[in-house]
Amino acid sequence: MTIIKSFSNILRTRSISTLQLRQRTILHASRFYSSKVECYISTINNPYINLGIEEWLLRDTDPEKYILYLWRNKPCVVIGRNQNPFLECNLGYMQDNNILLVRRRSGGGAVYHDMGNSIYTIFMPREEFSRKTNAELVSRALLELDIPAYVNDRHDIAVDGFKVSGSAYKIINKRAYHHGTMLLDADTTTLKGCLSKKNKISNINSKGVESVPSPVTNLRNYSYTIDHQQFCESVLYEFIRDYNDGQELEKPIVFNESHVLPQRAREMAEELQTWDWIYGQTPEFTNEIEKEFSWGHVNGFVRSRHGIITEADFSSPNATGAHEVTILSAISNALRDCRYSKNAVEAAVEKINANVPGLINSENEKIVEELAQWINPRLT
Amino acid sequence: MALRQLTSRVVRPYVPALRKSATMAALRKSATMAAFRTYATKKYTDDHEWISIEDGVGTIGITDYAQKALGDVVFVETPAVGDVVEKKDQMGAVESVKAASDIYSPITGEVVNVNEALADEPFLINTSPEEDGWLAKIKLSNPEEIEGLMDEKAYAELCASEEDH
Numbered sequence: 293m294t295i296i297k298s299f300s301n302i303l304r305t306r307s308i309s310t311l312q313l314r315q316r317t318i319l320h321a322s323r324f325y326s327s328k329v330e331c332y333i334s335t336i337n338n339p340y341i342n343l344g345i346e347e348w349l350l351r352d353t354d355p356e357k358y359i360l361y362l363w364r365n366k367p368c369v370v371i372g373r374n375q376n377p378f379l380e381c382n383l384g385y386m387q388d389n390n391i392l393l394v395r396r397r398s399g400g401g402a403v404y405h406d407m408g409n410s411i412y413t414i415f416m417p418r419e420e421f422s423r424k425t426n427a428e429l430v431s432r433a434l435l436e437l438d439i440p441a442y443v444n445d446r447h448d449i450a451v452d453g454f455k456v457s458g459s460a461y462k463i464i465n466k467r468a469y470h471h472g473t474m475l476l477d478a479d480t481t482t483l484k485g486c487l488s489k490k491n492k493i494s495n496i497n498s499k500g501v502e503s504v505p506s507p508v509t510n511l512r513n514y515s516y517t518i519d520h521q522q523f524c525e526s527v528l529y530e531f532i533r534d535y536n537d538g539q540e541l542e543k544p545i546v547f548n549e550s551h552v553l554p555q556r557a558r559e560m561a562e563e564l565q566t567w568d569w570i571y572g573q574t575p576e577f578t579n580e581i582e583k584e585f586s587w588g589h590v591n592g593f594v595r596s597r598h599g600i601i602t603e604a605d606f607s608s609p610n611a612t613g614a615h616e617v618t619i620l621s622a623i624s625n626a627l628r629d630c631r632y633s634k635n636a637v638e639a640a641v642e643k644i645n646a647n648v649p650g651l652i653n654s655e656n657e658k659i660v661e662e663l664a665q666w667i668n669p670r671l672t
Numbered sequence: 673m674a675l676r677q678l679t680s681r682v683v684r685p686y687v688p689a690l691r692k693s694a695t696m697a698a699l700r701k702s703a704t705m706a707a708f709r710t711y712a713t714k715k716y717t718d719d720h721e722w723i724s725i726e727d728g729v730g731t732i733g734i735t736d737y738a739q740k741a742l743g744d745v746v747f748v749e750t751p752a753v754g755d756v757v758e759k760k761d762q763m764g765a766v767e768s769v770k771a772a773s774d775i776y777s778p779i780t781g782e783v784v785n786v787n788e789a790l791a792d793e794p795f796l797i798n799t800s801p802e803e804d805g806w807l808a809k810i811k812l813s814n815p816e817e818i819e820g821l822m823d824e825k826a827y828a829e830l831c832a833s834e835e836d837h
Contacts, residue, residue: 372772373765373767374746374767374772398771399746399767399772400772423771460772461770461772462773463774464773464774465774468771499747500747501746501767575791
């Protein structure tokens with residue numbers, strides 16, 4: 293069974309591609325031998341599960357093997373290991389549009405994924421690690437599809453001056469991987485909605501890693517026919533040419549919804565969904581906001597570590613009313629140890645009502661309301 | 673024991689006759705500096721970590737060879753004080769412009785100190801990987817584990833063989 297036929301079955305598409313003809317001219321192995329390369333495909337669209345499978349491939353498969361893993365996700369934003377989601381993403385927009393937030397294990401910046409974005413991961417022995425080699429491999433795969441791709445000096449793959457693929461890397465003791473996205477036909481409006489900082493006023497000062505924004509384009513603008521199947525076939529062709537001397541592979545191994553996943557994959561998928569991982573791994577940062585109210589000018593300062601507010605100071609240099617001063621002080625104190633989020637003030641108010649009942653009452657709740665309406669959206 | 677170490681460093685400051693490189697210069701420098709600064713033992717792992725042991729506490733970091741391979745460091749994850757790590761356990765990670773790399777503990781023990789300066793200045797790992805860019809200090813629970821680690825000479829040979837690769 294040729295690779296193409298198995299792909300067609302897996303990805304459920306119909307027509308014969310010109311690649312089939314090229315594939316048949318590859319040396320036909322007279323015998324199958326246990327090759328040093330493998331290919332895995334996931335037809336599951338859950339980003340947490342796909343990353344779980346990636347982690348399993350990294351840690352529990354033979355470190356001497358070169359492995360190609362191909363996958364796609366439903367709409368989500370994936371941030372790098374040490375990034376600040378409050379700074380990098382428009383969390384409100386994402387929540388309104390049911391877009392998941394995912395923190396991956398490799399470094400780098402924030403990217404938007406949807407079904408028009410294909411993802412490849414190449415695993416190699418640690419000594420073979422190189423940023424350029426595999427970017428060039430994928431770039432050649434695109435050239436074979438008549439798309440004028442090249443690798444730029446940030447090791448991104450670009451077409452016509454626009455970025456079409458971003459990469460990130462991870463190294464452990466015996467193994468390394470290079471994974472990257474490929475924008476085939478992604479929804480760029482939603483992408484900008486999630487990631488664009490143009491309309492975002494933010495005074496967040498973060499110790500984490502910041503994204504480097506680049507203008508992007510879809511491959512669709514350069515090819516009417518490209519799709520996930522074609523992309524995968526072409527990358528696999530270059531992959532076996534480079535790492536398996538062109539010898540045909542055994543069938544790619546597929547993970548789909550009906551599979552029981554390896555234990556490590558399941559455990560990792562669970563861990564990636566926890567608050568402790570997604571938000572709790574946020575490096576230390578501060579945020580400063582200010583506003584003029586009818587009763588005074590308020591300056592706010594919040595410091596957060598591991599997603600929890602460690603310091604909060606809301607004060608006014610000129611407010612004189614007893615209520616205003618009391619509330620500002622109470623909220624500042626109560627915010628400490630609350631989770632940093634757009635519901636932080638609600639959590640603080642609950643704390644105040646529990647510990648000091650009556651402090652917030654009908655006379656001053658209006659001030660609390662005003663402060664909450666101002667603070668909550670400005671935090672994220 | 674200490675006197676033997678001191679004389680071995682002063683009388684025979686070992687420098688293998690290899691290609692001149694900054695790696696060797698750094699190793700040579702740290703070898704001679706160590707002799708006159710302290711009697712601490714410095715050992716290396718094949719994951720390119722160094723450990724300098726004094727009074728049962730090991731200071732750990734990554735080597736100059738490793739920081740070169742990594743590129744500019746942008747973020748460092750250190751363990752927490754009080755964490756107990758086993759030899760070869762992951763005890764932190766370094767993110768550089770090139771990759772996110774896990775760091776492993778060369779020994780078993782309890783973390784007693786962490787380099788807070790790295791939070792604000794992760795590039796210390798690039799500028800001073802074997803001194804100011806230390807990652808953590810661990811109290812050894814099994815001092816015999818040090819015997820299994822490489823000394824400077826063996827580590828220099830490892831680096832040379834990897835460079836030829």
